[in-house]
Amino acid sequence: MLVEKYEHILVFDFETTGLSPKTDNVIEIGAVLLKRDPILMQYRAEQELSVLIRQDRPLPAKIIEITHITDEMLLRDGIEEADAFNQLKSMIRPNTLLVAYNIAFDYGFLKALYRKHVDSFYEIEEDLLDVMAIYRDRHPFPHRLDNVVITYQIDHKNTHRAIDDVKATLKGLTAMIKERDTVDKYINVIGYNPKYPPTYPLNKNVRMVPQYGNRLEIEKLK
Numbered sequence: 001m002l003v004e005k006y007e008h009i010l011v012f013d014f015e016t017t018g019l020s021p022k023t024d025n026v027i028e029i030g031a032v033l034l035k036r037d038p039i040l041m042q043y044r045a046e047q048e049l050s051v052l053i054r055q056d057r058p059l060p061a062k063i064i065e066i067t068h069i070t071d072e073m074l075l076r077d078g079i080e081e082a083d084a085f086n087q088l089k090s091m092i093r094p095n096t097l098l099v100a101y102n103i104a105f106d107y108g109f110l111k112a113l114y115r116k117h118v119d120s121f122y123e124i125e126e127d128l129l130d131v132m133a134i135y136r137d138r139h140p141f142p143h144r145l146d147n148v149v150i151t152y153q154i155d156h157k158n159t160h161r162a163i164d165d166v167k168a169t170l171k172g173l174t175a176m177i178k179e180r181d182t183v184d185k186y187i188n189v190i191g192y193n194p195k196y197p198p199t200y201p202l203n204k205n206v207r208m209v210p211q212y213g214n215r216l217e218i219e220k221l222k
Helices: 061-067 071-077 081-089 103-117 131-138 145-151 162-179
Strands: 008-016 026-037 042-052 096-100 128-130 189-192 207-210
Touching: 008 061, 008 103, 008 162, 026 061, 026 081, 026 162, 042 071, 042 081, 042 162, 081 103, 096 103, 096 162, 103 128, 103 189, 128 131, 128 189, 131 145, 131 162, 131 189, 145 162
Parallel strands: 008 096, 096 128, 189 207
Antiparallel strands: 008 026, 026 042
16 A cells, blocks of 8 residues: 555646657646655645746747646746746655656656756656556556546546646546555556657666556556
């Protein structure tokens, strides 16, 4: 059980200017930090983060269409990237599990932020959990977060705003644990579409496993 392994769980999400951590930037960070209650043996929300990040160039039209985040919003409400990253970094406590939906994407940007603001050779050592890998094992294509919301009748929409997607991910994970608690098998095991093999490694603890749909590939791993 997760509650027996980790003092904290950090569910996080980035909205970005594009798909590449090398050439694109994070424009919004959303995160919820959960802390273990040692008496009740369950997690409770301890801290929440939702920040926009200023940019030095206009947003691509497609990103504005998807996220409804505008240049005006970033200029008015955004903060400096270093400040936003430091707020997120402060939420990653000792013995924290990092959780996201399609975490390989967010991991790339998180690593880029660490290497920009902390150490150019920084390696993330925290354990990872990809909620999409669980959903992909249990349900047929498509495997978007809005499919999770529909499948489990979650009362929190997938809006492509970071904090909303974090809360939808957390509720989806909770529903999947109630459905069948095999989540431990997915820690540090990241699934990928065999048609699109990963082009970069994650941290040294992570195994990359091809997933072909709802065949329970990862749940069957020993």
